[in-house]
Amino acid sequence: MSLPGDEALLRSLTPGVLGALVRRGADFAAAEDAVQEALVEAVRSWPAGPPRDPKGWLVTVAWRRLLDMSRSDAARRRREELADEEPAPGPAPDVDDTLQLYFLCAHPSLTPSSAVALTLRAVGGLTTRQIAAAYLVPEATMAQRISRAKRTVADVRLDRPGDVATVLRVLYLVFNEGYSGDLDLAAEAIRLTRQLAAGVEHPEVAGLLALMLLHHARRDARTAPDGSLVPLAAQDRTRWDTTLIAEGVAVLQAALARDRLGEFQAQAAIAALHADAPTAEETDWVQIVEWYDELARLTDSPVVRLNRAVAVGQADGAPAGLRALAQVSPTVPRHDAVAAHLHERAGDLQVAAELYVQAARQASNSRERDHLLRQAARLNSRGTARREQG
Structure with a gap:
């Protein structure tokens, strides 16, 4: 269509x-x-x-x-x-069931992938072909996934309140898929979250919207012309979208003023601190650590503790960051990449290079893998130069 x-x-x-x-x-x-x-x-x-x-x-x-x-x-x-019961001709009743559909499509009985697909189809109005193309799967596969999801919720009536937190997690999953082909899932997630925010007064809905806006503002600076990843510290901040940043900060401030802190608001506060820094060196890492402490208290997430270790390394030095990292299970995704970064900051170039290679083996996509291998090669070159000078 x-x-x-x-x-x-x-x-x-x-x-x-x-x-x-x-x-x-x-x-x-x-x-x-x-x-x-x-x-x-x-x-x-x-x-x-x-x-x-x-x-x-x-x-x-x-x-x-x-x-x-x-x-x-x-x-x-x-x-x-x-x-x-056929509706009579004339204006449609002014009843908006959009919010209930969000809850239905994020029903606890659905798997995350099915909930995402059903949300994009039923609430987002996307075709099965568009969704399949975005997820790089055959259209028939996506059609089966959506059909199973629809059967699962077939008997669920729109007469009970749903779980806002579940809806937000589904929307965040959509956002994190980014974009592929002609369908920008990050932009679609922002559109749907705006729609949700218009229908429900909830600080975490605003928190998620602010987080999406602040992350999306940096999108153009995340990749080099050749498609390679550009780390946050190395990004050209003149390419950040200041309009989206201003909107995200305003949405976040309004949410925080309600004094009902949640994890998306805390994540957005961290993103806002990054966006506020004119240069990477001027980032307020002490405040970022404090927000990660709040986030860890709210979620007890190992991924949060992993990211906190990076912030501690920036705020208090690499040894402090490594001590914080020691409290995180090595099985957490990106653990080796964070360890490599902290060892590099500590001057342990050989160890860092080896860890970058290990992290590359575990990378979830080729772009990330190539970036990590380039980091390892860079450190190996520096180590060789040092030995030759010595």
Whole structure:
């Protein structure tokens, strides 16, 4: 499905239309298929004359598609019941079920990958082909994943409050996928989180939005022209998006003012301190350590303790950072990379080079692996030069 001129409008209406069908008792899986067909029909017919009430038009067309998809005798009886409930022509009721759909798509019975796929399809309005391309999997594979997810939540009704924390974790998973091909999942996650923030007053929703904005502001500076990774300390800060940074800081300050600290707010505060520093050398590492202490208290996460060790190494010196790292299990991802960084700062170049090589073997993608191998080669060259001078 292609949504050229009306893409933004159609995608923004998708969750409300789907929610209207489900709230009237329609099966979630069938309703979602019907909405997709209604979107296709909108793309075909709207250029000739867009409706006065786009949402009402979509609800009516999707409902009729839902009736058309009923084929068995049992389904035919249910179709007669549904026919009595068909929405009358005219403006759609001003009821927004978007928030409940977020909760449904992040249902605890779904795996994280299924929850992400279903959120992008049902709330984000993306096609199965778009989602598959973003995750670099065959369309048939993604279709099966989405179908299983829809079956899992088929009998879950939109009549109970959901868990905001679960929804936020799903959105953060979407954001961290970044982008691939023509679909920017980081931008999509920001759009969906803005949508969620507009529907719920929750400081952690604002905290996640601020975190996404602050991270996204640095995106253009994260890679060199040849595609290689550029570490934070080496990034050209003139390439950071100051508009996104200003928005992220404002959103964060409003959230912190409510005095209900959560992990996304704490992460955003760390990102804001990085964004506030004119140069890497001027970063307020002491404050960053304090925020990592808050974050560790909130989450007790080994990944947080790993990142805290880096901050301690910057604030109090490499030996202090290595002592902090000793409290973190070596099985935590990126442990060897952090150890290499701290040993390099301590002057142990040979040990650091070996650790960079070990970290490269465990890298999750080729870009990260190449970066770590370049670090090892750089240190080996320095070590060779030292020996030759000695």
